[in-house]
Amino acid sequence: MQNTNVIDLSGEWLCKSEDGSINKKVKLPGSSCENGIGKKAEYYKEYSTEAVRAPREKYEFIGKLIYTKTIDIPKKFEGTDLTFFFERVNISSKLFIDDIQVGRETIGLSTPHIYKISDRVNEEGAPLFKSLAGKHEVKLIIDNSDLLHIGNMASGYSVDTQGYWNGVIGEMKLISRPVNYIESVQVFPEGSDLRIETVTISDRHVPMEIKKAKLKYELFLPNGTKDKETTQEIELFSKRQRNRINIPISEKEKIYWDEFDHELFKVKVTLITDKETFEYTQDFGYRIVYVKDKEFRINNRLLSLRGTINCAQYPLTGYPPMDKETWVKHFKILKEYGLNHVRFHAWCPPEAAFKAADELGLYLGIEMPLWLNRDVTPYEFGDDDYHIPFFREEALKIVETYGNHPSFVFFANGNENLGDYAMLETMIAQLKAIDNRHLYTLTSNFDHPLSPYEDYLCAFEILHNKARIQFLHDEVAEGTCVNYEKMKETVPVPFTSFEVGQYCVYPDVDIIEKYTGAMLPVNFDAIKKEMVKHGVYERLHDYVLASGDLACKLYKEDIEAVLRTRGMGGFQLLSLTDYTGQSTATVGILDVMYESKGIVEPKNFKEFCSEIVPLFEAKRIYKIGDTIKAKVSLYDVSKQPIKEPVFDLSIVDYKSKKEVFNASCKKEGDKTSIEIPIDFVSENSLLKVYISVKGEKEYTNSWRIFVYKDEEASLPKDKLISTKEDYEKALKIGGKYIITPNFYEKQSLTKNSFIPVFWSPVHFPSKAPVGFMIDKDHPILANFPSEEYADYQWKELVDNSVSLNLKDIKGAKPILEFVPNFTDNEPKSALFTYKEKNAEFVFCGFDLKLKSLPAKALKKSIVNYINA
Numbered sequence: 001m002q003n004t005n006v007i008d009l010s011g012e013w014l015c016k017s018e019d020g021s022i023n024k025k026v027k028l029p030g031s032s033c034e035n036g037i038g039k040k041a042e043y044y045k046e047y048s049t050e051a052v053r054a055p056r057e058k059y060e061f062i063g064k065l066i067y068t069k070t071i072d073i074p075k076k077f078e079g080t081d082l083t084f085f086f087e088r089v090n091i092s093s094k095l096f097i098d099d100i101q102v103g104r105e106t107i108g109l110s111t112p113h114i115y116k117i118s119d120r121v122n123e124e125g126a127p128l129f130k131s132l133a134g135k136h137e138v139k140l141i142i143d144n145s146d147l148l149h150i151g152n153m154a155s156g157y158s159v160d161t162q163g164y165w166n167g168v169i170g171e172m173k174l175i176s177r178p179v180n181y182i183e184s185v186q187v188f189p190e191g192s193d194l195r196i197e198t199v200t201i202s203d204r205h206v207p208m209e210i211k212k213a214k215l216k217y218e219l220f221l222p223n224g225t226k227d228k229e230t231t232q233e234i235e236l237f238s239k240r241q242r243n244r245i246n247i248p249i250s251e252k253e254k255i256y257w258d259e260f261d262h263e264l265f266k267v268k269v270t271l272i273t274d275k276e277t278f279e280y281t282q283d284f285g286y287r288i289v290y291v292k293d294k295e296f297r298i299n300n301r302l303l304s305l306r307g308t309i310n311c312a313q314y315p316l317t318g319y320p321p322m323d324k325e326t327w328v329k330h331f332k333i334l335k336e337y338g339l340n341h342v343r344f345h346a347w348c349p350p351e352a353a354f355k356a357a358d359e360l361g362l363y364l365g366i367e368m369p370l371w372l373n374r375d376v377t378p379y380e381f382g383d384d385d386y387h388i389p390f391f392r393e394e395a396l397k398i399v400e401t402y403g404n405h406p407s408f409v410f411f412a413n414g415n416e417n418l419g420d421y422a423m424l425e426t427m428i429a430q431l432k433a434i435d436n437r438h439l440y441t442l443t444s445n446f447d448h449p450l451s452p453y454e455d456y457l458c459a460f461e462i463l464h465n466k467a468r469i470q471f472l473h474d475e476v477a478e479g480t481c482v483n484y485e486k487m488k489e490t491v492p493v494p495f496t497s498f499e500v501g502q503y504c505v506y507p508d509v510d511i512i513e514k515y516t517g518a519m520l521p522v523n524f525d526a527i528k529k530e531m532v533k534h535g536v537y538e539r540l541h542d543y544v545l546a547s548g549d550l551a552c553k554l555y556k557e558d559i560e561a562v563l564r565t566r567g568m569g570g571f572q573l574l575s576l577t578d579y580t581g582q583s584t585a586t587v588g589i590l591d592v593m594y595e596s597k598g599i600v601e602p603k604n605f606k607e608f609c610s611e612i613v614p615l616f617e618a619k620r621i622y623k624i625g626d627t628i629k630a631k632v633s634l635y636d637v638s639k640q641p642i643k644e645p646v647f648d649l650s651i652v653d654y655k656s657k658k659e660v661f662n663a664s665c666k667k668e669g670d671k672t673s674i675e676i677p678i679d680f681v682s683e684n685s686l687l688k689v690y691i692s693v694k695g696e697k698e699y700t701n702s703w704r705i706f707v708y709k710d711e712e713a714s715l716p717k718d719k720l721i722s723t724k725e726d727y728e729k730a731l732k733i734g735g736k737y738i739i740t741p742n743f744y745e746k747q748s749l750t751k752n753s754f755i756p757v758f759w760s761p762v763h764f765p766s767k768a769p770v771g772f773m774i775d776k777d778h779p780i781l782a783n784f785p786s787e788e789y790a791d792y793q794w795k796e797l798v799d800n801s802v803s804l805n806l807k808d809i810k811g812a813k814p815i816l817e818f819v820p821n822f823t824d825n826e827p828k829s830a831l832f833t834y835k836e837k838n839a840e841f842v843f844c845g846f847d848l849k850l851k852s853l854p855a856k857a858l859k860k861s862i863v864n865y866i867n868a
Helices: 324-336 351-360 389-402 421-434 472-479 485-491 509-514 524-532 537-563 724-733 792-800 855-868
Strands: 003-009 011-017 023-028 065-073 081-089 094-098 100-107 114-118 134-143 169-177 179-189 193-201 211-220 225-237 239-246 265-272 277-284 288-293 295-299 305-310 341-344 364-369 408-412 439-441 457-459 495-501 570-574 612-617 619-624 625-637 644-651 661-668 673-676 685-694 698-708 735-739 772-774 804-805 812-818 828-836 839-844
Touching: 023 169, 065 169, 065 351, 081 094, 081 134, 100 612, 179 265, 179 277, 193 211, 193 265, 211 239, 225 239, 225 509, 265 812, 288 439, 305 364, 305 495, 351 364, 351 389, 389 408, 389 421, 408 537, 421 439, 472 792, 495 537, 509 524, 509 537, 524 537, 537 570, 537 612, 612 685, 612 698, 619 855, 625 644, 644 673, 644 792, 698 792, 698 855, 724 735, 724 839, 735 855, 792 855, 839 855
Parallel strands: 305 341, 305 570, 341 364, 364 408, 408 439, 457 495, 495 570, 619 698, 735 839
Antiparallel strands: 003 169, 011 023, 011 065, 065 134, 081 114, 081 169, 094 100, 094 134, 179 193, 193 239, 211 225, 211 265, 265 277, 288 295, 612 625, 625 673, 644 661, 644 685, 685 698, 772 812, 804 828, 812 828, 828 839
């Protein structure tokens, strides 16, 4: 900006505590933790609920810290407008110049703390500072206590996320500008016009004393070419005022911003007075988002969200990155996995995140650090009288500070709030009246009657309809047909499926080595010690891959249910990356540092999560001779939708790797029906169905179906072991035998579950496993084809099974071994063999009386093995 000078305030500061116990030199920007201030965290000696809650700041300090620094303000700054700028502070700050307080305390977690020191007067109306040139002591008092009673759940202020750091992060500077200058420029694309609102600061203080001035507007296209210029005559009548102008823009001039095209315009606004000129340049994207026919629209086309959430977890610093490069790196990874949306869960990211998203084409959902309901915190919204004025101001500041960014598309007050809904509604009504560039909802999650001010809803239950497969696992097990079409008919606005997934993946405790910064991974350390104690640490890699594979399969089901719902608003995963708080909720395909766990490659994830995805609706389980009656469709929200797509369908036998069927068909309407007689296999088979569509490239998706003979098998009674007498007899005779669960005491048997633990086995106490591993080549499964990890042909069998602890059986060789959750760490199996003397025993914890095709097939396969 022209005529702007800056003093960089970063570097060495003196830090003291109120009681004098702390007195040391520190570096800012930075946190108290990084500067070694506070109670030092230690690894826990024993496993406990508190130990596994979350990583901790290596040094935690909560309270007031006093930061001082002497600065030298040059003579040329005399007579200019001086402003102190601290980009992000947690939670409150007070500024003193030579022990004179500047203004009032600033409280805020989402936007810069700004102190204007020029033109301030005392109670008598005299200047607060007679001269600012020369050396001055700057004192900044920062208090990171919970001054607002916002609890410890919101991602913007929580031990579960970024911690409670005290300090300043990002830019910190003293800015010198002319007395008459431009404070901000807001650009509103509206149809055939650009509405531009310019806030000017001037030296006008006397009633009716008006100063003539001009605002010159220059519009630059994304390629840097000046497109137009116009001048506006204005009157400066007050110290701070808003000036408006509408500048026509033709359809030819419009270069739209979205996930595919990320180009930005510039507008340069120049304030011209009789004394000086001041230039202000603002980037913006030409982007219009709105709701039509209960769908999101962007720039006159359908907008469909494929999202994940961000909970402000940054293990190396303990606070969010303030540089654009880190955000670009992380956002590129999200796009590699086919995502186009990030919801910031109960917090607002810094400027750098918006710039990165603008550059890459990501749609951001922004929230305040507001998560208040008495189920998780002592207070709900409005219980503290300061909630309303603070959050109302916080919301306005967020919209004003970041509103020009085209990536800022959605706004919710916060996450899962209860309390004063009337005020939540008032706040949204105010924001919509001020800034129509975004879409608004009262709160993410919790079903409530639609407010007339809400543009969309984001919840897992909306108007009493369930919108994630957590509640539909039995239907999903039957086939790939679940969708939310009926829900879409009844809900009057677009809706997104809230925090889908949350499938627990076994914690990869080797991440401990990556914690080289401000956070101490006490939770992972405690879990690792338990693994070592139970003798399963050497199985870590197996556990991560097996549990991760099941989680990925379930994420696919969640995602495809949304994609099958034509025009649905979208989904928000929880999450592509791990959440390391709330009792170690490692639910991600990636770890918290956005690095792969080896579970799935981006290209494979994108097969079912991208702007173009072929879809297949059919049952999963068939009898040989049945006919597959399926529907194929295409989710296509690409920049140039494929015209007249042709579906190429191929079916491949898993065991032989040979193609057993292929066909092609044209897209007919929304869904194309196909029928495929199963006359190409004669044995129990695991088949993989591939559907491809050619556009600019080929898009392929795949599913597994299971085909069985419908044949009964009788369990040989002389081969069943239910009593000690049976067992002793078997040892004398030798041979192969089936040990039934009746042979064991009930307390030694564990009930199993196909669906893994939800979120965390500590946060939601559970002993359920988190997936299972299969010895797919064992001869006992010769007639029951399976891959090495969990799949849907096992669901009914597993849900009706019991298992034994493998440690209790000498020489046990598991055929199906469960991945324990980290509170259990006991390896268990529902199907294993072991030998004693001349006898081989097969423990079968499955209910072989079940009449489903998979149950019959498994029973037959086991019987064949026993009789062989």
